[in-house]
Amino acid sequence: MDKSSSMRSLFSDHSRYVKSFQLFLDRSTEHQCMQEFINKELPDILSRIGNGNTSINVLGIGSGSGEVDLQMLRKVEEKHPEVHINNDIVEPSAEHVMLYKELVSKTPDLQKMSFKWNKMTSSEYEKQVKEENEKKKWDFIHMIQVLYYVESIEETIKFCHQHLEKNGKIVIILVSGNSGWASLWKKYGSRLPLNDICNYITSRDVKEAVDRMGLKCQHYDLPSIMDITECFIDGNEEGELLVDFLTETLHFSKTAPPSFKSELMEYLKQPECSTRKDDKIVFNNTLGAIVVEPLF
Numbered sequence: 331m332d333k334s335s336s337m338r339s340l341f342s343d344h345s346r347y348v349k350s351f352q353l354f355l356d357r358s359t360e361h362q363c364m365q366e367f368i369n370k371e372l373p374d375i376l377s378r379i380g381n382g383n384t385s386i387n388v389l390g391i392g393s394g395s396g397e398v399d400l401q402m403l404r405k406v407e408e409k410h411p412e413v414h415i416n417n418d419i420v421e422p423s424a425e426h427v428m429l430y431k432e433l434v435s436k437t438p439d440l441q442k443m444s445f446k447w448n449k450m451t452s453s454e455y456e457k458q459v460k461e462e463n464e465k466k467k468w469d470f471i472h473m474i475q476v477l478y479y480v481e482s483i484e485e486t487i488k489f490c491h492q493h494l495e496k497n498g499k500i501v502i503i504l505v506s507g508n509s510g511w512a513s514l515w516k517k518y519g520s521r522l523p524l525n526d527i528c529n530y531i532t533s534r535d536v537k538e539a540v541d542r543m544g545l546k547c548q549h550y551d552l553p554s555i556m557d558i559t560e561c562f563i564d565g566n567e568e569g570e571l572l573v574d575f576l577t578e579t580l581h582f583s584k585t586a587p588p589s590f591k592s593e594l595m596e597y598l599k600q601p602e603c604s605t606r607k608d609d610k611i612v613f614n615n616t617l618g619a620i621v622v623e624p625l626f
Contacts, residue, residue, distance in 0.1 A: 338580045339523040350575035353568055358556035358615050364398060364474070364503065367552050367619055372405045375621055378497045379406075379469040385414040387495070389468040391452045391486075392476030393419045396430035402472060402501075403443060415443045418468070420455045453481050456489045467493050472501045477536060478528045484539050491545060491622065500622035506551060507534025510603035510614035514576065517602075518594055523579055533618025545622055552617040558598065559610045576613075 340347050355361060380386045386406060393399045399419070406415055421427050427447050434445055448455055452473075459466070471490045480486045490500050505511040515530040533549070540547045558576070560569030570583045576598070583591065598604060604613045 336585045337523045337582070338585070340574050340578045340580050341528065343580050346571070346574065346580060350571045353571050354556065354575045357558070357560075357572065358613075359554045360556075360615060360617070361398075363552040363554040363617060365401065367503075367550060368398075368401050368405060371550060371619070372402060372501070373409055375499055375501065376406055376409050376470060379495070379499060380410050380413060381469075381496055383413065385416055386410055386470065387416045387418070387466070387468045389418045389420070389471045389490070389493075391420045391455075391471070391473045391490075392479065393421050393426075393430065393474075394423075395426045396433045398474055399430070399472075400433065400437060402470075406470060407442065413442070417443055417445050419445065419447045420450060420452055421447065422449060422451045422454075424449060451479075452476070452486055456486070459489075459493070467495045467498070469495045469498045470501070471498070472503075474501075474503045477502060477504055478531050483531060483536060484543065487536075487539060487545075487622065488543065491543075491624070494622075494624050496624060498624050502533075502536055502620040502622070503552070503617055504531060504533045504536060504620075506616040506618040507532040507537075508551075508614075508618075509616045510598075513602035514597070517597060518577075521590065522577055528578060533620055536620050537618075540620065540622055545625070547623060548621045550619040550621070552619055554615040554617055556613040556615040557610055558604065558613045561598065562595065562611065 340350065388403065388406065390399050399417070403415060403417060419430065421430065427449050430447065434440060450458070471494065473486075477483050477486065487500070494500060509532070512532045512534070519530045537547065537549055558572055560566045561573045561576070563569050570581070573582050574580060577594065579586065586594070598613070599611055604611050606612070
């Protein structure tokens with residue numbers, strides 16, 4: 331990163347980060363592609379969990395405000411209608427925990443589900459479980475768009491795998507190694523503001539880590555796009571907000587050195603990142619889902 335630059339991490343302004351993230355969801359098919367995976371692939375993935383017990387234990391790491399969690403829990407319920415579902419949630423954001431609780435309170439027909447919220451990071455939760463010497467195991471563990479924020483992806487996966495029940499599944503979703511994100515990070519990650527919150531991790535990195543650990547897994551591509559046309563309209567407020575999200579930089583358009591800004595914006599149009607569709611520039615937001623199996 332240019333030392334004379336005043337570029338700062340987008341995470342230093344929580345309010346602007348939240349706005350940019352919401353705009354990203356509005357302009358992309360992120361949630362739609364996850365929904366398709368949950369509807370089409372997840373039921374078969376979850377068909378053998380539970381071992382015939384009267385309850386199924388689920389662990390969500392980085393569950394956010396719970397919308398995707400509840401969609402997945404419904405699929406567990408559909409596949410195993412007679413069992414009770416115990417749902418443990420690990421989420422460090424107090425705001426997200428509050429929103430998740432509100433969602434549960436207004437969602438009908440959750441009588442067969444119980445929820446326990448743990449307002450902490452995954453590392454803190456792992457430490458707590460180890461210190462309490464809990465022998466608890468889970469039938470289904472999911473980490474959706476969260477491994478960017480953990481201290482060690484291998485240690486996190488190892489912890490989850492050690493606490494996986496027979497026939498259990500771990501589902502991990504991240505941006506794909508074939509996405510525009512992967513290309514952008516590879517070329518410019520070292521020149522963007524460093525922060526201790528987010529790492530440039532893709533599903534390819536996770537697959538390689540899982541392979542190194544000698545674990546069995548399946549990989550699914552989740553095609554997704556994002557309309558970034560507004561990013562190339564000078565002075566467009568929403569376009570600037572999207573560029574902030576893409577670069578994880580606060581007010582990138584105003585603070586990046588002009589030559590760097592010009593170079594990066596041009597790269598966003600290239601086939602490594604985007605395609606042109608009609609009059610739109612469409613960013614490759616493809617995700618990858620990794621399903622890790624138990625050893626036995």
